[in-house]
Amino acid sequence: MRKKIVLILAAGKGTRMKSQTPKVLHTLLGKPIISRLVESIIALNPQKIIVVVGHEAEIVKKALENYDVETVVQEPQLGTAHALMTARKQLEEEGEGDLLIVSGDVPLVPIDELGFFYKMFSESSDIASLVSINLENPYGYGRVLKDFEGRLRKVVEEKDATPAQKTTKEVNSGIYFMKIPEIFEYLDKITTKNEQGEYYLPDLFSLIYEKNKKVNSFKGSIPERYLGINSQFELSRAEEWLRVSVIGKLLSEGVTIKMPDTVWIEPEVSIRSGAIINPFTKICGETVIETGCEVMSFSTIIDSKIDTGTIIREYSLIEKTSVGKNCKIGPYCRTREGTITGNNVKLGNFVETKKAIIGDGSKANHLSYLGDVKIGSKTNVGAGTITCNYDGKNKLETQIGDNVFIGSDTQLVAPVKVGNGAYIGAGTTITKDVPEGSLAISRVNQKNIEGWVEKKKKREG
Ligand code: UD1
Ligand code: CA
Secondary structure (H helix, E strand, O other), rough: OOOEEEEEEEEEOOHHHHOOHHHHOOEEEEEHHHHHHHHHHHHOOOOEEEEEEEEEEHHHHHHOOOOOEEEEEOOOOOOOOHHHHOOOOHHOOOOOEEEEEOOOOOOOOOOOHHHHHHHHHOOOOOEEHHHHHOOOOOOOOOOEEEEOOOEEEEEEEEOOOOOOHHHEEEEEEEEEEEOOOHHHHHHOOOOOOOOOOOOOOOOOHHHHHHHHEEEEEOOOOOOHHHOOOHHHHHHHHHHHHHHHHHHHHHHHHOEEEEOOOOOOEEEOOOOOOOEOOOOOOOEEEEEEEEOOOOOOOOOOOEOEEEEOEEEEOOOOOEEEEEEEOOOOOOOOOEEOEEEEEEEOEEEEEEEEEEEEOOOOOOOEEEEEEEEEEEOOOEEEEEOOOOOEEEEEOOOEEEEEEEEEEOOOOEEEEOOOEEEOEEOOOOEEEOOOOOOOEEEEEOOOOOOOOOHHHHHHHHHHH
């Protein structure tokens, strides 16, 4: 078996994005363009992936940290063939192999078709091949010129093309297959004698053609998916394509999605059939939503697990949270990282939770902050309850048992424990542990002064 090696070219500046962020780090439905591409390339099972970085090299390298890829830095960037020259040493170490070269900005490339071309190329005697596509408007692309037998003979860039050559609608997609080490003798012959004064990678094709004709091309069947993302407009179009395909798949699997054109669901999300997703919702990251759940409008769910039968009501923000079965969350609820609820839990409007472990059947229906807290089962947290978990320096924990009743407007100054079955009177500030089964109350006794209003009026004349 010959080795499969993939080279991703991502050193360019991406000028047309008009952005401070390197082009390949703009996100496409929640993940950087380059990460989406690398993840899809991994499906081809290559022995090695090398990414050529240059512009903002350090930031791009950092974004690739979690992938099994090598990087090489191309500085300065003298053209696409120069990018290949920069990686030459690493490629030569691999001995014999089939090299796939792709630009870093084609995250939607149809990977199955690419895999098929890869196999055909591998089994052929060609030294190099490219994927061409037909475009109604080929402006800006390298035109693919063929000989009388229909074999690729040369690629000519827009800026170097004659008016006659410019009428060609078949263009170079910028995806190549090459045999190593055979390719290197031709690479040495590439010059910068062209309009842009760059080392053009497509020049390899005419060099090989002239020597032995061992070049070829494959025709990509879905042109728009081979096109790179070069501008904000193209990014938004690619993102829309991916969004529609994610939603289409979920619909086909039995998820109900109302007004799907208003719904944002990222590719890593799993939603089981029988769940209902309402208009204007956003579901992101590694979220899992089980059957029988309903997500109401204007809610956002990020990296969370929502178990069977749970309803996330309007305007809620659920992040890094695990919600149990048959819970009612929201409207206007915000759960933050480390929130874990049991089953049949209710968190109502304007309740914020963080690192909160909440047992089965417990409720906080209105206006609360529950942070760094463990709450048992069937406990009722009254409106306006606050866990005072921060002393200015440290985060401190509150523990509340089962079947506890916490009256409205209670503050629990952590660290503090409330035993099972305890009652806390409304308006209480808890600063000491409350033993099991007891009532805690800390309020100034109420005093009524009869006739006070009448006297006041008289005083004031
Ligand atoms: C290139 C092709 C063109 C093809 C088009 C398809 C050349 C000379 N032309 O043109 O035939 O139709 O792609 O999109 O190759 N890069 C580097 N280092 C460099 C220069 C570029 O890594 O020194 C990377 C870029 O980051 C980009 C890719 O190579 O990902 C393509 O470069 P780009 O400048 O966009 O080439 P095009 O002019 O689009
Ligand atoms: Ca390009």
